[in-house]
Amino acid sequence: MNALLARIRSFFRKRELDRDLDAELAAHLDLATDENIRRGMSAAEARRAALLRFGGVEPAKELHRETRGLPLVDSALQDIRYTLRTMRRDAAFTVVALLILAVAIGANTAVFSVVNTLLLRPLPFRDPGQLVWLEDTEGHEGLSSLTFPVGVFEAMRSRNHSFQDMTAYNAFFGFNDFKLTGRGEPERWIGLPVAENFFPMLGVQPSIGRLFVKEEYQKNGRNAALLSHTLWSQRFGADPAIVGQSLTLNNQSVTVVGVLPASFDFGAIFSPGTKVDFYFPVIMDDIRRQGNVLSIIGRLRPGVPLASARAEFAALAPALRREHPEWYATYAARLSSLKEYVSGKVRRSLIVVWCAVGLILLIASVNLANLLLARSASRSKEFAIRNALGAARSRIVRQLLTESFILACGGAALGLLLAFVLTRYLAHSRTIALPLLQNVRVDGSALAFTILVTAGAALLFGLAPGLKAAGGGIHGALKESARGASEARTQGVFRAALVVSEIALACVLLAGAGVLLRSFLRVLDVDLGFQPGRAIALRIDYNRSAPQPARDAYFHELLRRAEAVPGIERASITDSLPLGENRSWGFRVQGKFYAPTDSDPAFVYVVAPGYLKTMGMRLLAGRSFTWHDTDSTEPVILMNEAAARRGWLGQDALGKMAVADRARRVIGIVGNVRETSLEEQAGPEMFLPITQARDLAGARLILRTSLPTEAIAAGVRAALRSVNPNMPVQNFQPLQQLVDRAVSPRRFIVLLVTAFALLGLLLASLGIYGVISYSVSRQTQEIGIRLALGASAGQLQLSVIARTLRLALIGIAAGTIGAFAVTQWIASLLFNVSPTDPVTFTGMVLVLALVSSIAGYIPARRASSVDPMIALRAD
Amino acid sequence: MPSSKLDLLQGTLDVMVLQTLYALGPLHGYGIARRIEQISGDQVLLNQGTIYASLVRLQQRQWIAAAWGVSENSRKAKFYSITRKGRKQLAADAAHWQRLAEVINRVLALPTEGGAQ
Numbered sequence: 001m002n003a004l005l006a007r008i009r010s011f012f013r014k015r016e017l018d019r020d021l022d023a024e025l026a027a028h029l030d031l032a033t034d035e036n037i038r039r040g041m042s043a044a045e046a047r048r049a050a051l052l053r054f055g056g057v058e059p060a061k062e063l064h065r066e067t068r069g070l071p072l073v074d075s076a077l078q079d080i081r082y083t084l085r086t087m088r089r090d091a092a093f094t095v096v097a098l099l100i101l102a103v104a105i106g107a108n109t110a111v112f113s114v115v116n117t118l119l120l121r122p123l124p125f126r127d128p129g130q131l132v133w134l135e136d137t138e139g140h141e142g143l144s145s146l147t148f149p150v151g152v153f154e155a156m157r158s159r160n161h162s163f164q165d166m167t168a169y170n171a172f173f174g175f176n177d178f179k180l181t182g183r184g185e186p187e188r189w190i191g192l193p194v195a196e197n198f199f200p201m202l203g204v205q206p207s208i209g210r211l212f213v214k215e216e217y218q219k220n221g222r223n224a225a226l227l228s229h230t231l232w233s234q235r236f237g238a239d240p241a242i243v244g245q246s247l248t249l250n251n252q253s254v255t256v257v258g259v260l261p262a263s264f265d266f267g268a269i270f271s272p273g274t275k276v277d278f279y280f281p282v283i284m285d286d287i288r289r290q291g292n293v294l295s296i297i298g299r300l301r302p303g304v305p306l307a308s309a310r311a312e313f314a315a316l317a318p319a320l321r322r323e324h325p326e327w328y329a330t331y332a333a334r335l336s337s338l339k340e341y342v343s344g345k346v347r348r349s350l351i352v353v354w355c356a357v358g359l360i361l362l363i364a365s366v367n368l369a370n371l372l373l374a375r376s377a378s379r380s381k382e383f384a385i386r387n388a389l390g391a392a393r394s395r396i397v398r399q400l401l402t403e404s405f406i407l408a409c410g411g412a413a414l415g416l417l418l419a420f421v422l423t424r425y426l427a428h429s430r431t432i433a434l435p436l437l438q439n440v441r442v443d444g445s446a447l448a449f450t451i452l453v454t455a456g457a458a459l460l461f462g463l464a465p466g467l468k469a470a471g472g473g474i475h476g477a478l479k480e481s482a483r484g485a486s487e488a489r490t491q492g493v494f495r496a497a498l499v500v501s502e503i504a505l506a507c508v509l510l511a512g513a514g515v516l517l518r519s520f521l522r523v524l525d526v527d528l529g530f531q532p533g534r535a536i537a538l539r540i541d542y543n544r545s546a547p548q549p550a551r552d553a554y555f556h557e558l559l560r561r562a563e564a565v566p567g568i569e570r571a572s573i574t575d576s577l578p579l580g581e582n583r584s585w586g587f588r589v590q591g592k593f594y595a596p597t598d599s600d601p602a603f604v605y606v607v608a609p610g611y612l613k614t615m616g617m618r619l620l621a622g623r624s625f626t627w628h629d630t631d632s633t634e635p636v637i638l639m640n641e642a643a644a645r646r647g648w649l650g651q652d653a654l655g656k657m658a659v660a661d662r663a664r665r666v667i668g669i670v671g672n673v674r675e676t677s678l679e680e681q682a683g684p685e686m687f688l689p690i691t692q693a694r695d696l697a698g699a700r701l702i703l704r705t706s707l708p709t710e711a712i713a714a715g716v717r718a719a720l721r722s723v724n725p726n727m728p729v730q731n732f733q734p735l736q737q738l739v740d741r742a743v744s745p746r747r748f749i750v751l752l753v754t755a756f757a758l759l760g761l762l763l764a765s766l767g768i769y770g771v772i773s774y775s776v777s778r779q780t781q782e783i784g785i786r787l788a789l790g791a792s793a794g795q796l797q798l799s800v801i802a803r804t805l806r807l808a809l810i811g812i813a814a815g816t817i818g819a820f821a822v823t824q825w826i827a828s829l830l831f832n833v834s835p836t837d838p839v840t841f842t843g844m845v846l847v848l849a850l851v852s853s854i855a856g857y858i859p860a861r862r863a864s865s866v867d868p869m870i871a872l873r874a875d
Numbered sequence: 876m877p878s879s880k881l882d883l884l885q886g887t888l889d890v891m892v893l894q895t896l897y898a899l900g901p902l903h904g905y906g907i908a909r910r911i912e913q914i915s916g917d918q919v920l921l922n923q924g925t926i927y928a929s930l931v932r933l934q935q936r937q938w939i940a941a942a943w944g945v946s947e948n949s950r951k952a953k954f955y956s957i958t959r960k961g962r963k964q965l966a967a968d969a970a971h972w973q974r975l976a977e978v979i980n981r982v983l984a985l986p987t988e989g990g991a992q
Contacts (some may be wrong), residue, residue, distance in 0.1 A: 003935045066928070
């Protein structure tokens with residue numbers, strides 16, 4: 001131990017110790033010379049004898065240094081210095097290698113950060129493993145079929161034995177917003193109504209202030225709100241004094257009781273792509289009669305597995321159904337871990353991206369191995385000379401490995417920079433509807449992953465040239481490059497194999513990206529049933545307690561003024577938007593038999609006249625609403641094709657009666673509109689006239705315009721304010737945004753995989769180019785002889801390109817087999833594209849063949865333009 | 876003839892240096908090298924330069940100490956002396972070599988079977 005410390009100390013005191021040693025050795029020689037002179041030698045003879053007995057001053061010093069210091073570190077430092085020198089000398093190679101590595105490692109770190117945040121890391125709650133998500137199980141999609149009535153929630157909570165506690169929030173929070181007044185321009189906020197134990201059960205503590213208390217959950221109790229961290233910092237400049245102040249929301253005074261921590265972002269976890277500005281207590285009695293409204297989360301008792309909770313609920317649900325047939329619920333609760341609910345849907349896609357980026361790293365490593373091999377071959381003379389001068393072969397291998405590691409570290413440093421930029425961009429992008437994306441950052445585990453990946457890559461691409469250098473003999477190397485022997489056969493084969501594997505990997509990536517990209521294009525091509533382009537939505541205010549005629553007049557006037565704004569072609573009103581929030585009701589066809597609690601479910605839209613035209617929807621039969629459909633005329637309804645088919649089983653629904661909120665005559669059939677996603681077929685939908693429906697879930701103005709949003713904003717604001725001076729007019733939302741948000745996860749995945757595939761293609765073509773141009777340059781003399789003997793330039797080019805294509809075809813053949821396996825594996829991510837899509841596969845083969853011919857053509861041209869005289873004199 | 880000289884076994888030089896310093900008191904590097912050559916009757920193949928690696932090793936283990944001083948013919952030289960730790964180590968090493976030598980001797984003294992050629 002002491003000895004080691006002493007060695008480390010000596011390592012840092014080299015100069016001083018060397019001076020001391022020099023003095024000591026000089027003294028030694030002087031003493032020896034003195035003694036020899038005393039024995040009768042001449043001065044010169046005495047000195048010579050002393051030196052002879054000493055036996056070499058430099059080796060003695062070297063031995064001294066090795067004994068006292070850290071020789072391994074010393075030689076490593078030497079290697080590093082040497083490497084930096086060679087890297088500077090070969091700047092072009094260094095830059096290319098560093099860039100390749102930076103992109104490959106950076107992409108890997110960034111993707112790992114995403115995967116880690118979304119899949120690997122536990123949710124940011126206390127004991128997140130105990131949290132369970134509950135869903136109602138009805139056949140069709142939509143929030144109404146996934147949520148529970150208040151009664152069911154309360155019964156489940158009090159009667160189960162699996163959960164320590166259960167909590168809930170109102171899942172329909174997005175329909176209604178809150179108007180903040182009294183603090184400058186009126187604003188619109190989104191508030192989430194949460195049950196009493198919501199934050200305590202999740203283990204979320206406010207960063208300032210307190211959580212809600214019991215009185216705040218009572219009807220007509222104190223109004224309280226907790227602000228989200230984002231709202232607090234952006235709207236109130238992170239001023240802690242806001243706690244305790246009161247705000248005017250929807251004309252009611254609400255006290256801010258606290259601010260939630262930055263780590264809690266409701267939208268990011270439960271509802272990707274939406275933002276929640278504040279939280280307030282849900283008054284259960286207010287929504288008791290609204291049917292399915294609550295999303296439920298449970299916390300399992302310690303040690304209770306999810307399976308036994310499932311078993312308990314499978315028995316509990318039928319019992320509740322028997323006791324309370326009046327509750328609108330299927331009662332069958334589907335239980336999954338909260339983690340599964342949050343990230344289960346994106347798991348497969350993310351794993352695909354992870355694999356793709358891993359392939360990129362593999363291709364990059366193989367590419368670098370190839371580049372380094374080519375370089376080490378041209379450096380073989382240098383190694384031979386070093387070897388002849390006494391450097392051990394192990395030392396040369398160590399030198400090569402040092403070079404690889406330094407390259408890798410440089411690449412990793414640049415790559416981390418890239419990853420930081422990428423993750424920052426992702427975390428701040430609000431347009432990608434992936435859960436938890438806001439929390440993505442390069443953290444400790446991402447750093448550890450980077451180090452691991454870097455070391456792995458360095459070993460992978462450093463080993464090949466290292467082994468090669470270890471195997472070659474001095475004589476062979478000196479002779480070979482001294483007098484242009486053709487390239488050693490084994491090495492040529494090895495390098496060709498590397499290129500072939502690169503092409504095969506690129507092939508797999510291209511095929512995967514190809515089918516995903518084509519799926520994405522197919523999704524974009526889907527007939528939405530409405531025209532999102534040039535349509536804008538905007539939340540508007542209305543008086544909820546105004547009598548129907550007054551409300552109708554208000555809406556009518558609003559639309560009249562809006563349509564008068566220059567650039568507005570049409571305007572209408574709806575309470576919900578496709579691909580946005582949704583709610584569904586049951587309807588009954590008159591004259592059809594239903595069990596007592598049964599009905600046909602359908603998504604509900606309450607809309608103003610002109611809605612179909614403004615949205616760009618199709619009216620297939622009958623007529624649409626007018627302002628003449630009023631409370632005093634016959635109640636009417638529009639059904640979409642799916643609803644007509646479901647309700648009337650293929651018979652003509654037009655003119656028939658259906659009971660929704662009341663008995664209504666079907667006056668028109670409209671084309672299906674994709675409601676929940678672009679990929680899924682539209683479900684049954686029904687449209688009620690705003691002039692005949694009290695139950696409006698919210699109100700949004702829809703504008704169809706010929707001008708960009710900025711051009712009409714001021715005019716629309718003025719028009720709306722002229723009817724209602726207090727109306728906040730912000731957040732013009734283009735409908736295209738809804739579509740973009742709905743496809744954003746797919747777009748994200750496709751973008752990444754395609755980028756990786758192109759990168760793979762680029763790397764593979766670089767690899768081909770490197771190998772061919774290297775082998776061409778080694779054959780300069782052979783080419784010169786053939787030219788001198790009368791071969792034409794065209795023949796030479798053809799032979800080089802043929803060699804390139806041979807390599808490419810082997811790679812493509814191997815890659816295609818892999819590609820078939822991979823596209824099968826990702827079949828569930830595809831949309832209307834078969835895993836063996838002939839277009840993709842043909843395209844992939846053509847692209848690869850084309851790119852490799854180009855990569856081979858450049859060196860081929862160079863070869864054929866060689867001057868035979870110069871070629872023969874080369875070397 | 877150099878080839879008839881003994882090659883030093885690993886670690887033996889360290890013991891010789893320690894023993895020399897123990898027996899003769901503080902000495903400089905040249906002095907130690909000369910004493911070892913003399914005591915061994917010039918039997919040991921010793922490049923005098925190698926002694927310095929041994930000296931720095933012993934010093935780092937704190938078995939010997941070093942200080943600059945002046946030699947008998949008034950030249951500046953570094954003098955080494957054995958420390959208490961070094962004496963303990965020497966005792967252990969000496970016992971070890973003694974036992975090894977005995978064993979080797981006994982093995983070599985085995986009677987040859989069938990007569991030596």
